[in-house]
Amino acid sequence: MIQQRSKKGAVTAVIACAVLLAAVILLENISLLLPAGSVPNVLKPTSQLFAVLKKGAVYSLAAVSMNLLNGFTGLFSLGQAGFMLLGAYTYAILSVPVADRAAVYYLYGGSAVNFSFQDMFGTIFGTEGVGGAVSLGLGVAVAMVLAGCVAAVFAYFIGLPVLRLKSDYLAIATLGFAEIIKAVFQWQALGPVTNGANMIKNFPTFSSFNITGADGTVILRLSTFFPFLVSMICIAAICLLINSTYGRAFKAIREDETAAEAMGINLAKHKMLSFCTSAFFAGVSGAMFAMFVTNAQAKVYTTTMTYEILLIVVIGGIGSISGSVMATFLYVACSEWWLRFLDNVTVINGVQLPFLRAGFRMVVFSVVIMIVVLFFRRGIMGDKELPDLFKKRARKEGTGK
Amino acid sequence: MEFAISVLISGISVGGQYALIAIGYTMVYGILRLINFAHGDVFMVAGLLGIYLSASLPLYAALPLVLLLTVALGFCIERAAYKPLRSAPRMSVMISAIGVSYLIQNTATYITGGQPMTYPVIPFLSDTVVIAGTPTKWVTILTPFLVLALVLALQQLINHTKVGMAMRAVAKDFETAQLMGIRINSIISVTFIIGSALAAIGSMLYFTNFQAITPTAGALPGLRAFVAAVVGGIGSIPGAVVGAFIIGICENVIKSTEFTVFSDAGTFALLILILVLRPTGLFGEKVTDKV
Numbered sequence: 166m167i168q169q170r171s172k173k174g175a176v177t178a179v180i181a182c183a184v185l186l187a188a189v190i191l192l193e194n195i196s197l198l199l200p201a202g203s204v205p206n207v208l209k210p211t212s213q214l215f216a217v218l219k220k221g222a223v224y225s226l227a228a229v230s231m232n233l234l235n236g237f238t239g240l241f242s243l244g245q246a247g248f249m250l251l252g253a254y255t256y257a258i259l260s261v262p263v264a265d266r267a268a269v270y271y272l273y274g275g276s277a278v279n280f281s282f283q284d285m286f287g288t289i290f291g292t293e294g295v296g297g298a299v300s301l302g303l304g305v306a307v308a309m310v311l312a313g314c315v316a317a318v319f320a321y322f323i324g325l326p327v328l329r330l331k332s333d334y335l336a337i338a339t340l341g342f343a344e345i346i347k348a349v350f351q352w353q354a355l356g357p358v359t360n361g362a363n364m365i366k367n368f369p370t371f372s373s374f375n376i377t378g379a380d381g382t383v384i385l386r387l388s389t390f391f392p393f394l395v396s397m398i399c400i401a402a403i404c405l406l407i408n409s410t411y412g413r414a415f416k417a418i419r420e421d422e423t424a425a426e427a428m429g430i431n432l433a434k435h436k437m438l439s440f441c442t443s444a445f446f447a448g449v450s451g452a453m454f455a456m457f458v459t460n461a462q463a464k465v466y467t468t469t470m471t472y473e474i475l476l477i478v479v480i481g482g483i484g485s486i487s488g489s490v491m492a493t494f495l496y497v498a499c500s501e502w503w504l505r506f507l508d509n510v511t512v513i514n515g516v517q518l519p520f521l522r523a524g525f526r527m528v529v530f531s532v533v534i535m536i537v538v539l540f541f542r543r544g545i546m547g548d549k550e551l552p553d554l555f556k557k558r559a560r561k562e563g564t565g566k
Numbered sequence: 567m568e569f570a571i572s573v574l575i576s577g578i579s580v581g582g583q584y585a586l587i588a589i590g591y592t593m594v595y596g597i598l599r600l601i602n603f604a605h606g607d608v609f610m611v612a613g614l615l616g617i618y619l620s621a622s623l624p625l626y627a628a629l630p631l632v633l634l635l636t637v638a639l640g641f642c643i644e645r646a647a648y649k650p651l652r653s654a655p656r657m658s659v660m661i662s663a664i665g666v667s668y669l670i671q672n673t674a675t676y677i678t679g680g681q682p683m684t685y686p687v688i689p690f691l692s693d694t695v696v697i698a699g700t701p702t703k704w705v706t707i708l709t710p711f712l713v714l715a716l717v718l719a720l721q722q723l724i725n726h727t728k729v730g731m732a733m734r735a736v737a738k739d740f741e742t743a744q745l746m747g748i749r750i751n752s753i754i755s756v757t758f759i760i761g762s763a764l765a766a767i768g769s770m771l772y773f774t775n776f777q778a779i780t781p782t783a784g785a786l787p788g789l790r791a792f793v794a795a796v797v798g799g800i801g802s803i804p805g806a807v808v809g810a811f812i813i814g815i816c817e818n819v820i821k822s823t824e825f826t827v828f829s830d831a832g833t834f835a836l837l838i839l840i841l842v843l844r845p846t847g848l849f850g851e852k853v854t855d856k857v
């Protein structure tokens with residue numbers, strides 16, 4: 166799924182991705198296939214499972230993009246939330262339908278940007294039936310690519326002064342930029358564009374991708390499939406980049422800057438490339454995050470969010486893409502779903518269990534994270550990828566014969 | 567004019583409180599080359615301790631106890647989260663610091679229920695005084711003097727005692743200091759103890775002014791104090807104090823204009839400017855990288 170060194174590997178990876186996507190579609194629509202009433206709670210569309218899958222898909226892209234920078238290039242940047250914010254706002258601003266603009270921007274008497282991609286494509290392909298679906302898909306896709314581009318352009322200008330700094334200074338400077346971006350987007354004077362400190366909403370979200378029949382009932386659910394598809398494409402692109410000559414240059418920079426420079430690697434160019442690419446994908450994941458939470462609001466994209474993503478990367482193993490993806494789903498599932506019971510006051514046989522009440526989940530969770538950070542420093546995967554594990558086993562079997 | 571004076575006074579006062587936090591950052595960075603992200607949260611915990619202890623104990627007993635417990639916390643954090651990683655890459659230690667900060671914030675949310683808590687009124691410090699026509703609290707007036715006294719004492723400790731000499735040696739060269747028979751671990755612990763004690767004093771002054779404490783209340787003052795330490799030249803104690811006053815005044819000046827949203831952004835913009843133009847800060851020593 167991850168490393169595509171040979172043709173055979175590439176084919177296997179594509180097949181694995183296709184199988185996974187098909188499984189997601191099946192899982193999502195199983196409630197429509199089974200007779201109503203026999204559907205287990207877990208598979209109902211309102212189940213936590215799907216929220217976890219969607220959020221996991223969004224965060225895995227954010228985590229992989231952070232891993233590209235922190236794990237593969239060795240640039241310790243803490244600006245991820247800032248770039249996600251840029252992506253989220255770009256997407257939101259360009260996607261709110263013109264008809265809804267007055268309602269969303271009511272505090273500022275309408276929006277300064279009276280244009281949305283979905284409407285634009287709607288005039289070409291029509292707004293009903295297949296034409297409507299095409300214009301929705303194209304509108305969202307173009308807005309997402311632009312979201313990434315805006316983040317990348319900002320990253321370029323931020324990178325010019327900042328990338329000269331070393332390790333922890335770089336971290337704190339990127340963190341500072343993320344805070345500055347957050348403040349700018351909350352500025353009242355920019356209200357007609359960014360809606361000030363209020364949220365932007367009413368843009369197409371994941372559930373807009375569910376296909377509905379004429380009477381409004383859902384025929385085919387695609388709301389979980391969509392984030393999976395986008396994340397997969399983006400992560401595949403990052404994999405290709407990492408396995409290219411650029412990727413090898415990134416790794417050389419991570420191992421030893423001076424040696425890499427002596428080998429003829431242009432440090433400034435490659436660092437900037439890594440920084441902008443990472444920002445691009447962070448922007449895309451920010452756009453998806455906005456779709457996931459169905460609004461865009463600057464105050465959500467805090468340093469805590471960056472820390473969260475960083476901790477995911479660490480748990481997965483710094484320098485392992487499959488590790489980051491697995492860690493994301495584990496992290497999101499634990500924090501949103503599996504450990505929920507820790508937050509509820511539970512009484513068994515008339516005895517109230519100690520400690521269990523609101524907030525305990527996060528305490529347990531952060532203790533687990535500290536244990537990983539202190540005692541399992543290499544995370545789940547270290548710097549290995551998923552296929553490496555199978556490869557090693559295959560080779561061992563081969564020598565055994 | 568009165569407005570300008572009140573802005574300046576509160577700027578100096580907040581600056582003094584940041585200075586007490588910034589010293590903790592700068593000393594730890596000077597010795598371990600680590601941005602101790604958890605330091606802001608230690609400051610917040612000191613605030614919470616103040617609330618809980620003063621609820622059950624008289625103030626004259628509660629405040630010293632706050633100091634003691636905060637010091638213990640700082641000591642434990644260093645022993646538990648940073649010491650095992652002494653030979654690990656710098657990034658691992660920094661991630662550990664972020665993890666500790668996450669843990670402290672979540673634990674504080676669990677214990678307080680996430681609601682803002684109100685800091686107790688410390689008599690005299692919270693009393694109102696009128697200066698140049700503007701009413702303000704006594705703490706505002708006292709902070710700068712208290713800070714100066716503490717910093718002078720600290721300077722004496724660092725420049726004229728055996729422990730201080732060891733600290734300077736460790737900051738200069740970790741390994742050589744070890745070879746010279748300095749007990750690195752105890753020196754690092756002393757650094758954390760001093761930093762935490764100053765943060766505890768800082769929290770008493772700061773939260774007398776801004777009484778609401780939430781579990782994330784330490785994050786921003788912590789970051790600002792760190793910026794102050796960088797502006798002043800990280801590793802230098804007088805630098806941290808000067809930087810903290812600059813940051814405090816800048817922040818209050820920005821807050822008094824219509825650009826209130828940008829008070830933190832301004833702080834960070836200053837940080838980036840300093841890092842780009844003069845990475846060693848105002849008082850930092852120039853270091854050359856060796857291969």
